[in-house]
Amino acid sequence: MKTMIIYDSKHGSTSHIAKMIGCELQFDVQLSDIQEPISLSDDFNQIIFLAPAYAGQLRKQAAAFLASHQETLLQKTLILVNTGLQFSEEKIAQQLQAIFPAALREHAELTAFAGSIIYPDKLNFFEKLILKKIFHDQRLEFPRHETDHYLDKSALDSIVQALNEQEGRTYST
Structure with a gap:
């Protein structure tokens, strides 16, 4: 199964997370930044799509990508x-429902x-002002320095484990 990891990243966090997932998978993947032209050819039958939410919404380019490629994505194994x-946890569940289109969310094997x-x-x-308010409310x-x-x-471990197990089942059948 050929896999493409597609990500949208404003400051590098999602890019870093996409690379972390790619490095932990026990099979080859292609990493693709949504800012670059992406071809969802038939060569790829599994897509892992990562995107941040800002104020409960995807960035415009991520939402546009999903909308313009929805039919193709519905024909592939999809992880959101x-x-x-x-x-x-409640807001995470609400956000996952709100940011990804219903058809893709229902089709996805995993949404995380x-x-x-x-x-x-x-x-x-x-x-910084918005994040400081969020942190203050919590x-x-x-954080003054980079932190994970x-x-x-x-x-992330669950995502990687599920994908590696799925890949093992694909090869063993």
């Missing part, structure tokens, strides 16, 4: 992964939330 900061890596030096003034200290403390490593 949301990245970002979210502290409530992976958390985030924070790069404070890459944030603009308004992004009674957490805003908000990465859901157990979710």
Whole structure:
């Protein structure tokens, strides 16, 4: 099974997470940044799509990609992964329902939330202001340096394990 990992990344967190997943898989994958031209050829029968949510929505280019490629994605094995900061399981579930189109969400073999890596030096003034408010509301200290403390490593492990097991079943049949 040929797999492509497609990601949208504004500051590098989702890119880093996509590469982490790709490195842990026990089969070859192609990494593709949504900013670059992407061909969803018949060569790829599995797509892992990662994108962050900002204010409960995908960025425009991620939403446009999913909309313009929906028919093709519905013909492939699909994994949807949301990245970002979210502290409530209930809000994570709501966000996963809201950001991915219903047809893709229902078709996906797995929909998951992976958390985030924070790069404070890459944030603009308004992004820092918003994150500081979020951290304040959660009674957490805003990180001054890069941190993967908000990465859901157990979710990433589950994603990788499920994909590796699926690949093993594909080869053994």
